[in-house]
Amino acid sequence: MKEFLLSNRLKIGQEAFHQMEEFVHTTRLPLRLFDRKGNICWISNYFKGNLNFCKWIHAQGGSSKPCSKIHQEALRESLRWGEAILSKCCYFVMQMVSPILDKGQSIGYLIASPFLLIHPSELQPEELLALCQDNPTRDRYLKKAIHSIPVLQDEEVKEAAQYLFRIADLFSNPNLSDLLKVREAQILQGKIADQIRDLKDFDRELTPHSLSKLFHDREKEIVTKIRLGDRNGAKEILYQLLAIILVQYLENFEILKVSILELLIILSRAAVEAGAKVEEMLGLRYGFITELSKIRDQEELCLWIVKVLDKMTEQIYQTRNAKNYQRLKKAMDFIEMHCGEPLTVEQVAQAIYLSPSRLSHIIKDELGMTLIDYLSKKRIDKAKALLINEDVPIAQIAQEVGFSDQSYFTKVFKKIAGCTPRAYRTNLFQTSNGNLSPD
Amino acid sequence: MIKEGVDLFRILNHGLIPGMLDASERFRRGEFFIPELLMSSRALQFGLNVLRPLIQERKNHKIAKVIIGTVKFDLHDIGKNLVTILLEGNGFEIIDLGVDVTPEKFVRAVEKHEAQMLAMSSLLTSTMSWMRFTIEQLQASGLSKKVKTLVGGAPVTPIFAKNIGADGYCREATSAPSTIRKLLGIDEDEGILVKQ
Numbered sequence: 171m172k173e174f175l176l177s178n179r180l181k182i183g184q185e186a187f188h189q190m191e192e193f194v195h196t197t198r199l200p201l202r203l204f205d206r207k208g209n210i211c212w213i214s215n216y217f218k219g220n221l222n223f224c225k226w227i228h229a230q231g232g233s234s235k236p237c238s239k240i241h242q243e244a245l246r247e248s249l250r251w252g253e254a255i256l257s258k259c260c261y262f263v264m265q266m267v268s269p270i271l272d273k274g275q276s277i278g279y280l281i282a283s284p285f286l287l288i289h290p291s292e293l294q295p296e297e298l299l300a301l302c303q304d305n306p307t308r309d310r311y312l313k314k315a316i317h318s319i320p321v322l323q324d325e326e327v328k329e330a331a332q333y334l335f336r337i338a339d340l341f342s343n344p345n346l347s348d349l350l351k352v353r354e355a356q357i358l359q360g361k362i363a364d365q366i367r368d369l370k371d372f373d374r375e376l377t378p379h380s381l382s383k384l385f386h387d388r389e390k391e392i393v394t395k396i397r398l399g400d401r402n403g404a405k406e407i408l409y410q411l412l413a414i415i416l417v418q419y420l421e422n423f424e425i426l427k428v429s430i431l432e433l434l435i436i437l438s439r440a441a442v443e444a445g446a447k448v449e450e451m452l453g454l455r456y457g458f459i460t461e462l463s464k465i466r467d468q469e470e471l472c473l474w475i476v477k478v479l480d481k482m483t484e485q486i487y488q489t490r491n492a493k494n495y496q497r498l499k500k501a502m503d504f505i506e507m508h509c510g511e512p513l514t515v516e517q518v519a520q521a522i523y524l525s526p527s528r529l530s531h532i533i534k535d536e537l538g539m540t541l542i543d544y545l546s547k548k549r550i551d552k553a554k555a556l557l558i559n560e561d562v563p564i565a566q567i568a569q570e571v572g573f574s575d576q577s578y579f580t581k582v583f584k585k586i587a588g589c590t591p592r593a594y595r596t597n598l599f600q601t602s603n604g605n606l607s608p609d
Numbered sequence: 610m611i612k613e614g615v616d617l618f619r620i621l622n623h624g625l626i627p628g629m630l631d632a633s634e635r636f637r638r639g640e641f642f643i644p645e646l647l648m649s650s651r652a653l654q655f656g657l658n659v660l661r662p663l664i665q666e667r668k669n670h671k672i673a674k675v676i677i678g679t680v681k682f683d684l685h686d687i688g689k690n691l692v693t694i695l696l697e698g699n700g701f702e703i704i705d706l707g708v709d710v711t712p713e714k715f716v717r718a719v720e721k722h723e724a725q726m727l728a729m730s731s732l733l734t735s736t737m738s739w740m741r742f743t744i745e746q747l748q749a750s751g752l753s754k755k756v757k758t759l760v761g762g763a764p765v766t767p768i769f770a771k772n773i774g775a776d777g778y779c780r781e782a783t784s785a786p787s788t789i790r791k792l793l794g795i796d797e798d799e800g801i802l803v804k805q
Contacts, residue, residue, distance in 0.1 A: 250684065262651075287647065294655065324645065359733045366734070367763040370780065376766055416734050417766055421741070469735045 182211070182341060189337050190214070190280075197330040198320045199266070199282040206277050208238045216318075223284050226315035227260060235260075245269055245279050252353030254331040254338070259283050262297055263319065266331055268338035274348050280338050282330065286321045355469050358409075362472060365413035376417060385414045389436055396440040399495075401483050408433075408479055412472055426468060430475050434458055441482040450485065497522055498536045501529060509548045510572050515541050549573070550586045557595045564591050617660055621698040625656045626691065630782065633687040646687075657694065664698065672699075673793055674724040678706035678715065680739035685732035688762060691782040692728065699786040701726075712743040719747065719756050726789055728759040737764060741773040748774075757792045761785070 182203070190212060194201050200216035216222055224237070240259055244267040248255040259265035265283030269276050290313075298312065322330065339346040373380050388411050395404035411433060419425040438455050442448055458478055465471050487495065500522045505513065518541065519526040533541045549571040556567045568579035583591050632649035675696055679689050686708045693703050704722050706714060710729075719727055727747070731737045740760050747753045760770050761779040770778035777792045779785050790796075 247684065256647075258647075296658075355735075356733075359735055362734055363732055363762075363764040366766070370766060376768060416764070417768070420734055420769065421738060421772070467735075 186341060187212070189340060193333060193337055197282070197326065197333060199285055199330055202281045204241065204279050204281065208241065211278065221314060221318050223263065223315045223319050226311060241267065241281060245276070249276060249349070250352070251356060252349040254335040256327065256331060262286065262293065266334055268334045269349070270338050271342045271346060271349065273343060280334055282334055284319045286319050287327070289321050290316045355473055358472055358476060359469060361409050362412050362416060365409050366417055369413055369417060378418065381414055381418060385411065388414065393436070393440040393443070396437070396483065397444040399444065399486060404479060404483065405476065408476060412475070420468070423468065426471065427462065430471055431462060433475060434462070434478060437479055437482055441486055444486045446482065446485045454481065454485065494532050494536060497524060498532055501533065505545055505548055509545060509552065510570055512572055512574065513545060546582050547586060550583055553583060553591065554587065554594065557591060558598060560595070567591070617663055618698060621660060625653055626695060629653050629691055672701060672795055673726060674702045674704065674722055675726040675728055675789065676704050676706060676715065676718045676722065676724045677728040678710035679708045680729050680731045680736050680743065681709060681711050682739065683731045683733055683736040684708045688732065688782055689730045692785045695782060695786055696789070701789070712739065712746040715743050716746050716750050716752065719752050724756055725793055726759060727756050728785070730762040731765060732762045734764045737769065740775065744774050759789060759792065
């Protein structure tokens with residue numbers, strides 16, 4: 171098989187042909203490879219047969235726009251979104267496009283089309299009529315042509331789009347990482363926009379006062395999340411913080427930068443509290459500040475601070491004894507699942523393949539309390555949640571959170587929560603309803 | 610439904626549009642993927658194809674001309690399309706410039722069509738500044754006295770709208786018709802397709 175020259179710099183070789191054949195085989199989609207100028211370099215078997223939809227459409231004089239133009243438009247979109255793009259190619263027929271890049275420049279593209287998202291039988295008569303330009307004699311050929319188009323389910327479309335992008339990535343030099351960066355930025359901007367929308371729902375006025383109060387609340391929350399090692403939770407709150415900052419300073423880049431710097435300090439302080447080494451954090455922070463000074467636009471700024479958070483949480487994990495942390499996590503998961511049963515240290519230890527004494531040590535080191543204390547705390551937390559429901563007798567709650575003896579439950583509850591379960595429940599209803607007689 | 614005498618405006622505002630709003634909300638939450646969204650908009654288009662001639666039949670005149678589009682570099686047009694449909698149903702004449710519209714293109718369209726209203730949407734914080742640039746261009750061209758501006762989109766806030774000198778701001782697509790009426794001083798009933 172001969173090699174194709176897509177540009178002076180890039181050749182598509184044997185392996186590539188194999189990849190494209192494989193794509194067609196797995197997805198059932200017809201595939202074409204074009205160079206930068208829109209010249210066909212490779213086509214799958216679908217286009218070699220006589221009965222193909224594109225051929226039929228051309229025989230009819232084509233759709234209102236030439237295919238090459240539709241392809242180019244889709245290609246532009248794809249470059250902008252940083253992923254394989256799904257769009258209509260003509261009438262109800264779909265196409266899927268992914269660009270091929272060489273050092274950031276588009277040198278060609280892959281198009282998987284035609285395909286349908288609905289079965290031809292579901293098409294409305296008016297849609298079909300539009301296709302044969304109101305000439306019923308063409309109808310017969312049309313049906314055949316349409317039935318030659320593969321119909322894909324939603325899931326298949328998703329998978330095929332990812333697959334197409336992967337092939338384009340293979341053909342690209344060095345790969346499509348630049349494009350992925352575009353996509354990353356788009357996704358982040360979308361998330362921030364969503365947060366701003368929620369912010370508008372939450373507080374219609376958005377006064378500087380209410381925003382700064384909200385900012386401080388979220389700041390505390392993110393510190394807690396970082397300390398707990400809750401990476402995704404921390405990220406979610408970071409988006410909210412970014413939304414609050416952007417609502418106020420979107421058009422003032424210098425202030426925006428200062429706010430992000432402030433955020434950086436908050437994050438690094440939280441990281442140190444969570445156990446990252448102070449000296450290392452200082453070094454990291456110095457590097458970050460140098461990076462920050464080079465950033466020129468808002469989009470980049472947002473992406474950057476999210477990366478900073480990633481690096482910092484990474485640092486925390488490295489510092490914490492990673493192996494111990496894994497085991498601790500397993501132990502905590504096990505306790506979470508079984509704390510309604512009467513549990514012993516031995517049982518937990520056995521479940522995670524450790525000796526009871528080793529487990530006790532790890533828990534003491536990492537959490538600063540004994541396993542029994544931790545277990546009690548978990549049980550009482552659960553009990554508190556159950557106490558909200560007035561109809562459940564306290565004896566039953568004691569059973570449900572793993573205490574066989576109610577008086578022992580009351581004793582432990584009092585030690586941890588500071589009051590008896592009954593008083594806790596009464597208090598709960600007094601504060602929420604304002605007027606409730608003690609039972 | 611039309612045969613049964615259900616009001617067209619009701620079909621539009623209580624049937625087609627809430628359905629589309631729901632679909633776009635699910636898309637936002639990641640429950641819907643592009644195929645589902647395309648299906649919904651296809652259903653909507655079918656519905657509109659039925660309604661449109663009837664709406665035009667009943668209406669004597671268009672109450673105002675509105676230019677609409679998403680700003681430069683912004684490709685999210687679900688919200689904009691919904692606004693377009695709502696406004697059409699409310700008797701406005703719409704000139705839809707589509708997505709990724711430059712300030713120059715907006716200004717040219719205002720001039721050419723002698724529109725009373727310019728509506729812009731942006732779904733990304735990074736493209737919002739293009740609303741300001743468009744309004745600035747409009748002012749520079751001397752057209753700003755003849756046309757009012759309206760902005761909207763998830764990240765757009767009332768403060769921002771005020772800062773950039775927009776005449777109006779919409780929280781959600783459904784409030785667009787009444788906001789535009791208010792801005793242009795058009796009577797509430799005018800142009801609305803009242804029940805026969």
